[in-house]
Amino acid sequence: MFDLRANEPTRNPVRRSAWFAVGALVGLTGAAIAQPHAAEGDPGRVRYDGQMVVRAVIRDAADLMLVNQVAPDCWSHTADPGPPGTWGVLDYRIDASGLEALRAVGMQVEVLIPDLQRVVDEESRRLAGGAMTRGWFDDYKSLDQVSQFVDGLIAARPEIASRETLGLSLEQREIYALRLTSPVPPDRGGKPVILINSVQHAREWITVMSTMYMADQLVNGYGVDPRVTAVLDKFEIVIVPFVNPDGYVYTWTTERYWRKNRRPNANGTFGVDNNRNWGFAWGSNNGSSGNFGSETYRGTAPFSEPENVAMRDWTLANPGVVMHLDVHSYGQYLLYSWGYTPAPAPGVGALRSLAMGMRQAILDSGGVTYNAGQCYQTLYPVSGGAIDWYYGDQNILSWTPELRGPSFSPPPSVILPTAREMYAALLWLAENYCGADVDYTGFVDSVDFDAFMAMFEAGLPSADFDHTGFVDTDDFDAFVQAFIEGC
Ligand SMILES: [Zn+2]
Structure with a gap:
């Protein structure tokens, strides 16, 4: 395989x-x-002169x-x-x-x-100069433009696309999801869900362009492209464009390279790093900071930030989520747990083998090389990160793709090639997910049967094979059927 x-x-x-x-x-x-410092002539905008x-x-x-x-x-x-x-x-x-x-x-x-200020000036001049007149993926898009794009997709195909509010950010902006699935019901139970989010970090503008490209291809490909049709018949794909909408707006209006949310901290600084605020191994092993002003400030407690709470609560209410992508930039990586420790995560073979498959799918699509590896060693220690909570707490296979650079302001010509290769990775992931291959060896055998039986007898959530939210004999029947069919 x-x-x-x-x-x-x-x-x-x-x-x-x-x-x-x-x-x-x-x-x-x-x-x-x-x-950076506030401009004298333009008090609203932080400048990067020098x-x-x-x-x-x-x-x-x-x-x-x-x-x-x-x-x-x-x-x-x-x-x-x-x-x-x-x-x-x-x-x-x-x-x-x-x-x-x-x-x-x-x-x-x-x-x-x-000259960083020159990059910012060129970017804002370009964006002000009418990117709307060209193709949607030809330049970066504001929070409102993305929201309108999502609504346009839903209006075009209401039978497969819908919008759901997950919660509100600190500054009361909507955190929403675009839900995509076909009207074809699953064989039994509920459809497995692939959850994808972009913009935990405000300045990583290319990430939302990539997730919107996935949405566009899936919505327009259903019933046209047999691969897309098969994927949406089998899965529900849920895309959250902005986990951190306040930070994103702030990068457009005030400070281009802002990373965190807009939490006012006790010492007058702003921002918690949403990707250090998840409630698994929060604050451990130097993978985050307790200093308010730090770019990796973890917050006062696990899930202290409403953006993380919105994602968590939605995930808990939707037991069908089997895989998760937390899209970041930049560096061309496919990272997986653990982020908080160099120790290998239990069952890391599944995370690694599917990451390697995505890496190859990106190459096969004509894309560039992404390095796959455990977050802690490949990137740096991250504690309280999304992938560790999804995998460690929720038993959901989870990865952080780090998209192309070469900075947080890649030239707009990079948007489409990056989006295309990540879309290729997503399709590969959906097509190669095999619930019956419990130990992710790439084939289904008696070891998988024994592993499922152990989970089933223990009543573990991971034995909810038909994604109904509880474990019962239907899960056993569904597993046996998949086992016999080879996936
Ligand atoms: Zn990031």
Whole structure:
């Protein structure tokens, strides 16, 4: 079916300790040298004058300590290895004095974006210049434009598309889902659900373009493209465009590279990192920060943020969810649990083999290389992240795709190729999900039968094979049927 062993993530103990340190240090507030400032002529908008984005080669702990002091906003989801004997390379937003400090100690630093304000100016000029007159996926879209697009899809195909409110954000914006499924009923019970969300992090604009492309292809492909028809006959696909609508609006109106939500913190700073606020291993192992001003501030308690609560409560109320994608940018990764510890998650073979399949589907579609691996080692420690809650607490297979860069402002020409490759990954995932392959070896055998029977006898939620929300003899019948049919 697919090779589980190709492209294994590197498991280098030195690298592991390096990324552990990155996680710890990314959490520091830093010396605030590279903070953006409000414009004098345009008081509404934060400017990035004198700031740049650099890629720094981290040789050792001292380098890492220094760079996190002079440039507290780490942009990297790119844990590239770097030259031999180093800890790897990371991207940072930094100013000239910070750059000078790095070069003074002999660090190798490449300037990726020499003038960040110019990028922001060009982007806003371009967006103001009538992107609406071209194709919808030719440029980035505001919160309202996405909402109108969703409503347009529903109006075009109300028999397969509907909208549901999950809850309200801190600033009372609607957090909603687009639900897609065909009128064809499942063989028995309820349809399995694939849940997809974008924009937990406000500045990752390309992520909502990708999830909207999935929605567009699925809505327009049903009854036309046999692959789409089969997928929507088998699954319900639920897309939440904005987990963090307040942050997204703020990046459009005020501060382009804002990451967190807009929670007012006790010390006058703003924002909780929604992807450190989930209630599984919350706050553990330096995978988040307890400092209000940090880009990875975890909040005052697990699920302290209404955006996380809305996602959690919807998930708890919909027992059919079998798979979840939490889409981020950037760095071209397919990450899976655990994020909070280097230990392998139980049943990690399933997460890994399906990630490898998505990676290959992306390549086969003409896309670029995504590296698949466990979040902790491949990226950096993340505690209180969505994938660990979905997998660890809810037994839902969950991944974080990190889309293409090369920054949080990829040129608009990158939108469609990125969207197409992620759509290819989604179709592959839906077509290759096999509930009867309980241990995800790629084939169904007696080990799967024994594993299901153990879950069934224990009454575990994972034995709810027909997705009704409870475990009964119908689940046993459904499993046996699937087992006999080979999936
Ligand atoms: Zn992110």
